[in-house]
C-alpha cells in the first residue's frame with residue numbers, strides 16, 4: 001500500500017494550505033519532452049501529478065485534451081510506455097503522488113492484473129478511470145484496492161445525496177469533485193457552487209476533496225484553494241504544451257512557469273483571503 | 274430434470290449479456306441512466322404507454338410493414354424462397370423510427386423537451402428529428418462531416434424538420450465520432466436533455482430498450498410468415514451496423530432453435546485489408562460508448578477507424594447482445610464487401626422495383642450467396658430495413674468510379 005497520497009495531504013494540512021494537482025497527458029507532445037515536463041512539475045509547485053493515459057475516444061474530454069491524447073498517440077505513446085514514464089519519473093522523486101487518469105479500454109486490453117502489477121512496480125499511487133462508475137467496481141476498482149492503489153472517484157453536480165454514499169463507498173486517496181456539468185475545458189467553474197459542493201462532500205467523507213474541470217487561471221485556482229483541499233488544472237496546462245509543441249524546450253519552460261504562477265495562487269490563497 | 278434454456282432473458286440487472294454490456298459511463302451520466310432505467314421499466318408494463326405506442330405505429334409509422342415474397346429475386350437466385358420484411362416502407366424510410374418513437378414517448382414521460390441524437394446514414398437523425406417535430410421537442414443531431422457529405426439528402430431533411438445538425442470533424446468524422454460528440458454534449462446537458470441512441474448499443478438500459486422497441490419487426494414477421502407459409506422460417510438475415518434492425522428481427526425468434534439466424538457486417542474493402550466495419554469478424558472485446566462489446570482496436574486498446582461504403586454500418590463496434598449471441602453461437606455473423614453490396618443494390622432495384630438502402634444491400638448480398646444453394650422450400654426472411662433514396666448520389670458516384678455509370 002503506497003502512502004504517498006495520504007502523506008502529501010497530511011503535510012498540506014500541516015502547512016495549512018491547499019494542494020495543486022497538475023494534469024498532463026503521457027507522451028504529449030512526445031515521450032522525451034513529456035518526461036522533462038514531469039520531472040520539473042514538483043519543483044514548479046505541483047503537489048500531486050495526474051498523468052493522462054492517452055485514448056483515441058476520450059468521451060469526457062473537450063478539444064484540448066482530445067488533441068493532446070492524439071498528439072501522444074501519434075508520437076507512439078502506449079500504456080506500456082506510460083508506465084515506463086512513471087517509472088523513470090519515480091527514479092528521481094520518491095514523494096510526489098502520481099495518479100493515472102484515463103479510460104478503461106486500454107487497461108482492459110493490457111490485462112487488469114498485469115496492469116495493476118506493473119503500475120505498482122512503476123510507482124503509481126492511484127487511478128482515476130472516467131468510465132468506471134461504482135456500478136462497475138468489480139472490473140478494476142476492487143482489484144486495484146487489493147493491490148494497494150487508491151481508486152479516486154469523480155463526484156459531479158449530478159451526484160445527489162442519495163447517490164453520494166455509493167460514489168464514496170470504495171473511494172480512496174481523495175475525492176475528485178467535477179465542478180461543472182460537462183466535459184473538460186469547456187466552462188469555467190463557479191466558486192459559490194464549488195463551496196457548497198465541497199461542504200456537502202465534507203459532510204459525507206473524511207477524505208480530502210480535490211476540485212477540477214474549469215479551473216484555468218491562478219486566480220481561479222486560488223479561489224478553489226480557499227474552500228477545497230486541492231485544485232486540479234489540466235486543460236490550461238495542456239494548451240500551453242499544444243501552443244509550443246514544435247519547440248519542446250519552450251513548451252517545458254513555459255509550462256513550468258505557468259504552474260509556478262498557479263502554485264503561487266494556491267499557496268497564497270488562505271493567507272491573502 | 275429439464276433445463277429451461279432461453280436466449281431471450283438478458284440482460285441481467287447490471288445490463289450484462291454474459292460478459293458484454295454494462296454501464297461504462299462517466300459519473301455525470303450515471304444518475305440519468307438509472308432514472309431512465311426506472312422510467313423505461315415502468316413504461317414496459319404500462320398499458321397506457323403501450324397503447325399510445327401502438328397507435329403511433331398504426332397511424333403514423335404505417336405498421337405493420339408487409340412481409341413481401343420477392344418472387345423475381347427468388348427466381349433469379351433459383352433456390353430458397355426469399356421474403357423481405359419491408360421496414361423501408363415505414364414513415365421516414367427505415368426501421369429507425371420504431372426506436373425513436375418509443376424513446377420519444379419515454380422522454381415525454383420524463384418531462385424532457387430536448388433530444389440529442391447521433392447519426393451515420395442520417396436515417397436515425399431523420400427519425401429523431403421527425404418525432405421531435407411531432408412531439409414539439411428540440412432536436413440536436415451530431416453527424417460526422419464525412420457522412421454529411423455522403424448522405425446529403427438526409428441532412429436537408431433533418432434541417433427541414435427543424436433539427437439542428439452539428440457537424441463533427443474529430444477522428445474519422447463518421448458515426449463513432451458523432452457518438453463521442455453526442456455523449457460529450459449529453460454530459461454537459463445531462464439534467465435537461467434526453468439522448469436517443471440509435472442502435473442497440475450504449476450503456477444499459479439502451480441496448481435492451483432499443484431492442485424492445487425494434488422487436489416489433491420480428492413479432493410481426495413471425496405472425497406474417499405463419500400466415501403466409503403456416504410455419505416458421507428456416508433462415509433470417511439482417512445487416513449489422515450497431516445491430517438494431519437485426520436484433521429487432523432476430524429477438525422474437527432466438528428460442529426457435531430450428532431457425533438459422535445470420536447477421537451481416539460490413540466487409541468494406543475486404544476483411545484481410547483491415548478496411549472494414551466487421552467488429553465480430555475482425556475485432557475483439559473491449560469497452561467503448563458505455564458498454565463492453567467486440568471492437569475494432571489495436572494491441573494497445575486504441576480504437577481503429579471503421580470503413581464501409583455504407584454510412585450506417587461504418588462503426589467499429591456492435592451491440593453487446595450480438596457479442597453475446599456470437600459467443601453463444603446462436604447467431605452466425607458473416608460479412609459482405611462494399612462491391613458485393615453495390616451489386617445487390619442494383620439487383621434489387623432492377624428485379625423487384627425496390628431501391629434498397631446500402632445497409633440492407635449487405636444483407637441481400639449475403640442472401641444472393643446462400644439462396645442458390647438452398648432447396649426451393651427453404652424459407653428465408655431478410656430485413657429490408659431501409660430505402661435507398663439517401664444513397665443515390667453516393668452509389669452513382671461509386672459506379673462511375675468503377676467505370677459502370679447507370
Ligand SMILES: Cc1ncc(COP(=O)(O)O)c(C=O)c1O
Pocket residue numbers: 367368369393394395396397471472473512513514515516517518519584585586630632633658659660
Ligand atoms: C437503413 C439502415 N439500416 C441499418 C442501419 C444500421 O444500424 P443498425 O445495425 O442498428 O440497424 C442504418 C443506420 O443508420 C440504416 O439507416
